């Protein structure tokens with residue numbers, strides 16, 4: 001049988017999206033991992049299913065490139081909103097369901113803003129700052145992320161035993177502000193087990209940590225290898241509210257994937 005798929009990317013974090021409203025997609029780890037494989041498959045950092053929901057516009061189900069279902073994906077969330085718009089399911093606004101609850105989003109042309117759920121304020125530990133922005137993230141402030149071996153240092157921290165309660169972490173190496181409220185971030189992603197060009201929940205985690213440690217109280221602009229994102233928020237005491245992630249989310253190509 002063949003699977004109709006759509007390829008999207010948000011600041012270089014790329015995804016296979018399948019419209020699974022008819023529930024025909026086989027949710028098997030090996031099929032998903034093979035589809036995401038960059039040499040034997042379509043190639044992607046993750047695969048996303050768009051499914052029906054009784055209460056809101058649609059449901060997002062997210063799998064990492066290793067084929068395992070995972071926690072919230074910020075760039076994937078922005079891409080599925082662009083996909084829902086292309087399908088004609090939504091117009092400029094939407095509310096959809098993901099693994100961590102309901103998300104509101106807005107779309108203007110190729111730019112999608114997505115509200116994210118932040119569980120608590122950043123927690124300082126011996127490696128950096130832990131914060132859950134829908135997915136678990138470690139943010140490590142460094143003087144120059146370009147000098148870091150993200151693959152090896154990221155992988156070591158990703159498997160640090162102190163993060164096993166959340167099934168490991170994604171690891172973000174963050175610069176000090178390069179201009180007023182602009183930072184540069186590189187991310188090692190759990191489930192891809194490599195550096196990705198950008199990670200939406202990681203960029204959000206880094207922006208909130210930057211707000212804490214550098215006293216930035218407005219939005220933070222985050223430069224990644226795949227492009228620039230903006231993280232908006234407001235602060236009530238030390239709690240972050242109305243956290244949003246904004247940037248481009250683009251259709252790349254569509255096709256059919258053949259399964260024996």
Ligand SMILES: N[C@@H](CCC[C@H](N)C(=O)O)C(=O)O
Nearest residue numbers: 070073074075135199200201
């Ligand atoms: N690329 C993502 C994060 C996806 C989930 C992550 N790999 C994990 O398993 O925690 C993003 O844009 O947020």
